Amino acid sequence: MRRRDEAHVDRRLASTLTGPGECSALICYAVFEMALTSGMASQAAFLFDLDGTLVDSVYQHVLAWHEALESEGISLSIWRVHRRIGMSGGLLINMLLRETGMALDPARIERISARHAEAYMRNARDISPLPGARELLRALTEAKTPWAVATSARMETARPTLDLLGLSPERDPIVTRDDVRHAKPDPDLFLAAADRVGIDIEHSTVVGDSVWDMLAAKRARALGIGLLSGGYGAEELERAGAYRVFADPAAMLHHLDELGVRS
Numbered sequence: 001m002r003r004r005d006e007a008h009v010d011r012r013l014a015s016t017l018t019g020p021g022e023c024s025a026l027i028c029y030a031v032f033e034m035a036l037t038s039g040m041a042s043q044a045a046f047l048f049d050l051d052g053t054l055v056d057s058v059y060q061h062v063l064a065w066h067e068a069l070e071s072e073g074i075s076l077s078i079w080r081v082h083r084r085i086g087m088s089g090g091l092l093i094n095m096l097l098r099e100t101g102m103a104l105d106p107a108r109i110e111r112i113s114a115r116h117a118e119a120y121m122r123n124a125r126d127i128s129p130l131p132g133a134r135e136l137l138r139a140l141t142e143a144k145t146p147w148a149v150a151t152s153a154r155m156e157t158a159r160p161t162l163d164l165l166g167l168s169p170e171r172d173p174i175v176t177r178d179d180v181r182h183a184k185p186d187p188d189l190f191l192a193a194a195d196r197v198g199i200d201i202e203h204s205t206v207v208g209d210s211v212w213d214m215l216a217a218k219r220a221r222a223l224g225i226g227l228l229s230g231g232y233g234a235e236e237l238e239r240a241g242a243y244r245v246f247a248d249p250a251a252m253l254h255h256l257d258e259l260g261v262r263s
Helices: 006-018 025-038 058-071 078-082 089-100 106-122 133-142 155-164 188-197 211-220 234-239 249-253
Strands: 045-048 147-150 204-208 223-227 244-246
Touching (some): 045 188, 058 078, 058 106, 078 089, 089 106, 106 155, 133 147, 147 188, 188 204, 188 211, 204 211, 211 234, 223 234, 223 249, 234 244, 244 249
Parallel strands (some): 045 204, 204 223, 223 244
């Protein structure tokens, strides 16, 4: 007879098949499915990125970073900025500067970050929830499935988009860059989010739109679901660790039963 905790044991065993500290998305999902069908899986949680995953704000961030860099005399193609959206602001600046061969003192880096926030807030009125975002969170709540939001943004820039979704940091489980030491692609945000809802990270699924979300999920030993609504392609998200890819939250909502959510 299978033991009650066998789903957890199998998950750790599956991770060894691809090497220490890593777990193939397909192998881990196969184990997860076995646990679901046997009725013995621990309660799962969904941990959502915010920008590009629940709200249509990726390109506002791209243009805001581009404007902030230009203000300091740093000229970069917009597509290069887009490829870094989803990681922490400090790491984004460092990676972009590495491509240019430039070095900036901490004061200039701080100015760039502040100007990004200013430029983003000016265009925040053009941001809207992605199709199905509110409905997806509502469906998970009604199914008594824990969920949380984990974003690399600081609360200063995250609050307007959270308001669009009807979410409140005082009421809902929300983790921002202010709450952790390192943002994506480090796993800190998702580890903190899983802790916030009281679910083991190995029984959690990260939902995000960027390769940085999927890499952070893999490092946290969580499953990953990719969304195309941030501009990355399906193959890129799968290569970074996503076991399923959907167009947007509305598409994911239509397949919740396949993801282990029972109404």
